[in-house]
Amino acid sequence: MYYPVSSILIEFLVLSILEKQDSYGYEISQTVKIATDIKESTLYPILKKLQQAGFVTTYTQEYQGRKRKYYAISNVGREQIRFLEQEWLTYKNTIDGIIEGSLRK
Amino acid sequence: MTRQEYLNELKIYLTSLTEQELEDVLDYFDEYFDERQDDTQAIADLGSPEEAAQEILTNLGKETSTSSHHYQYNVGTGVKVTIDRELKEKIESTVKENFFKSFFKQFSVKHSYQEVAIPYGPFDLADFHTIQLDIEDQNLSISTSPNNKAQITYETAEGNYQGEFFHRIEEGVLYLYSHDEVLMRRIHLQVPTSLHAINGQLEDSNLNLKNVNIELLTLGSEDSNLNFSDLQVQNLGLTIEDSNLNFKRNQLEIAKFNLEDSNFIMEDTYPSQQMTVIGEDCRLIIPSDPSKKTNYRITLEDGMMTAPPSLVGHTQIEDDTTIFTTQYEQATALITIQAEDCMLVIK
Numbered sequence: 001m002y003y004p005v006s007s008i009l010i011e012f013l014v015l016s017i018l019e020k021q022d023s024y025g026y027e028i029s030q031t032v033k034i035a036t037d038i039k040e041s042t043l044y045p046i047l048k049k050l051q052q053a054g055f056v057t058t059y060t061q062e063y064q065g066r067k068r069k070y071y072a073i074s075n076v077g078r079e080q081i082r083f084l085e086q087e088w089l090t091y092k093n094t095i096d097g098i099i100e101g102s103l104r105k
Numbered sequence: 106m107t108r109q110e111y112l113n114e115l116k117i118y119l120t121s122l123t124e125q126e127l128e129d130v131l132d133y134f135d136e137y138f139d140e141r142q143d144d145t146q147a148i149a150d151l152g153s154p155e156e157a158a159q160e161i162l163t164n165l166g167k168e169t170s171t172s173s174h175h176y177q178y179n180v181g182t183g184v185k186v187t188i189d190r191e192l193k194e195k196i197e198s199t200v201k202e203n204f205f206k207s208f209f210k211q212f213s214v215k216h217s218y219q220e221v222a223i224p225y226g227p228f229d230l231a232d233f234h235t236i237q238l239d240i241e242d243q244n245l246s247i248s249t250s251p252n253n254k255a256q257i258t259y260e261t262a263e264g265n266y267q268g269e270f271f272h273r274i275e276e277g278v279l280y281l282y283s284h285d286e287v288l289m290r291r292i293h294l295q296v297p298t299s300l301h302a303i304n305g306q307l308e309d310s311n312l313n314l315k316n317v318n319i320e321l322l323t324l325g326s327e328d329s330n331l332n333f334s335d336l337q338v339q340n341l342g343l344t345i346e347d348s349n350l351n352f353k354r355n356q357l358e359i360a361k362f363n364l365e366d367s368n369f370i371m372e373d374t375y376p377s378q379q380m381t382v383i384g385e386d387c388r389l390i391i392p393s394d395p396s397k398k399t400n401y402r403i404t405l406e407d408g409m410m411t412a413p414p415s416l417v418g419h420t421q422i423e424d425d426t427t428i429f430t431t432q433y434e435q436a437t438a439l440i441t442i443q444a445e446d447c448m449l450v451i452k
Contacts, residue, residue, distance in 0.1 A: 007164075025133055026140035039150070041157035044133050045164030066139055069132065 005036035010046055012084040018056060018073040019081055025069060047071065055080050108144040111154055117321055117340060118158030120235065120302055121167050123276045130161060226258035227295075230272075233279040236296070238305030238324070241283045243292060246313040247303075250295035255279075260291040281305075307331070345369075364389070375399055381441045390450045391442065400436040401451070403429040404443045412451040 005013075013032050017023055023031075029043050050056045055077035060067050073081075097103030106114075112131060119127055134151070141147035151157055233255065236247070250256060257272055271292070272281045281294070302321040303314075307329045315334045323342040324331075331345070334353040341360040343350070345367050352371040360380040362369065369382070370390045376399070382389060393401075393416045401418065403410065405427040418431035442449065 024140075025136055029137075039152055039157070039160065040134065040137055041152065041160035042164065044130065045161055047133075048129070048165060067136070069136060 001036060005038070007042070007046055008084075009088075010036070010038065010043070011050060012081070012088060014043075014046065014050060014071075015055060015073060015077055015081050015084065018071055019078065022070045022072045024071065028071065050077070053080075106148055108138050108147070111144075111148050111151070113339075114154035115158055118155055119161065120304075120321065121162065122165075124234065126165070224258055224260050227256040227293075228258070230255035230257060230279065231274050233274050233277050234301040235278045236294075236300065236303045236305070237278055237280045238303065238307065239280075239282040240305070240310050240312075241308045242310060243283050243307075244311045245281070245292045245294065245307075247294045247296060247315075247317065248313075249298050249316040253297050254295070255297060256295045258293040260293075376438050376440065378437075379439045379441070382443070384442070384444045384447045384449075387444070387447045388450075389442070389444060389447055390452055391440065393451050394438075397433045398436055399438045399440055400433055401429065401431045402439065402441045403427075403449070403451075405429070405447070405449060406445045408444055408447040408449065410444075410449040410451070416451055 010032060013035065014028055017028055017031055025040075025043075025047065028047070029038065029040060032038055032043065047056070051058060051071075053076075054074060056071045057074055059070050059072065061070055062068075094103065112134060115134065116127065116131065119130060122130065137151070138144060138147050141150075152160075238245075259271070271283065272279060274280070281292070296317060298316075299318040300320070302323075303319055304321070304323050306325040306327075308327045309329065310326075311330045311332075312326075313332045314336065315332075316336070318337040320339045322336075322338050322340070325344045326348045327346045329348045330351075331343075331348060332351045332353075333355055334351075336355045338355065338360070339358045341357055343361075344363045346365045348367045350362075350364070350367060350369045352369075352374045354372070355374040357374065357376045357380060358378050360376055362380075362382045362384075364382065364384040364387045366386045367384075368388045369384070371392060373392065375392070375394050382391070393413055395415070401416065407425050410427070410429070412429070416431065418429050421428045
């Protein structure tokens with residue numbers, strides 16, 4: 001896609017993915033990659049940051065004899081989604097408003 | 106590049122992370138490789154280890170090695186030497202010495218062994234995996250501890266020791282630095298057999314380093330004597346000026362030397378992969394590999410070179426430049442030498 005996706009928006013995407021279901025690094029990155037061509041080296045620090053902020057927790061599960069690290073959303077993470085959602089709507093409406101002409105100084 | 110090589114190289118660029126942070130990153134990348142099931146494709150998507158590491162460090166809020174105080178010297182495959190701005194300026198402002206004069210140059214290194222030295226210590230050290238040196242006017246020896254216990258001993262002249270420490274350990278890194286007011290006769294450091302890295306710089310100092318396995322060794326040195334023996338080093342990068350460098354019985358994987366106005370004597374040391382020596386106004390003595398497992402690519406500008414008859418290769422001369430290359434088919438390692446105004450002896 002032509003427009004760049006900021007790291008805050010990626011945080012929002014990741015939290016939204018995890019709100020529906022726990023997931024692991026590769027699966028998360030594949031979904032985020034539908035929207036933007038992100039590298040693992042960009043996604044990893046974001047996951048780490050979400051973890052440190054307490055928005056997500058992690059656990060390890062066996063899969064075909066190897067380990068997969070799963071990420072799960074916490075209650076604080078759910079609150080953060082509500083905040084990000086509100087901010088996203090404001091942002092989206094503002095941009096739409098200017099484009100459509102309903103917003104002018 | 107294989108998956109393991111990729112992860113190893115990534116590790117080299119992530120030395121500023123703590124052990125736990127590094128482990129987490131490597132686990133994440135490891136898992137990515139597992140999921141991808143196609144290492145070549147995975148590496149293509151991940152980008153170069155250097156880029157990936159920079160991205161990770163920046164986004165984790167870590168200082169990357171391109172910070173304002175330091176300069177990076179790219180020293181070949183995957184290794185960077187970081188040296189202080191001050192040292193860099195000094196190196197650059199040094200007027201180039203006459204070629205022959207440099208052979209007889211006296212180095213202003215302090216030798217004070219005969220004077221009274223009172224040992225202070227030994228002090229036991231907490232666990233560390235990396236040593237960061239910032240040493241001036243010191244005699245420092247680093248060797249393996251017989252009981253695998255890390256210890257440091259200072260030898261001082263009587264009366265001038267103020268009870269201050271010259272080392273500290275933070276997050277697995279041992280910082281060793283000199284103090285202007287106190288003249289140490291000698292510092293002995295005993296370390297575990299294996300270390301992740303030794304980095305830093307030396308000025309007007311003697312350093313003896315022996316018997317240690319090191320993943321990454323990067324040092325800058327000025328007016329110093331360096332003796333390295335019986336080491337195993339995966340990645341080595343040295344930037345040396347006005348110094349004597351002696352290498353004995355070391356096993357190197359990848360090594361790069363930048364030498365100016367220095368003497369470099371290498372004995373019984375061959376790289377398992379590659380070694381690059383860039384020398385200006387230097388005297389270089391490099392061994393020839395009797396097993397013919399090593400190819401040589403030598404570019405000589407001015408200066409002179411001698412090689413044993415057993416070293417068979419192709420010579421090409423253009424103006425002041427001589428290019429000599431060997432093409433042993435069974436060779437698995439490569440030594441590249443670029444020498445300007447040097448006396449080069451292949452022994």
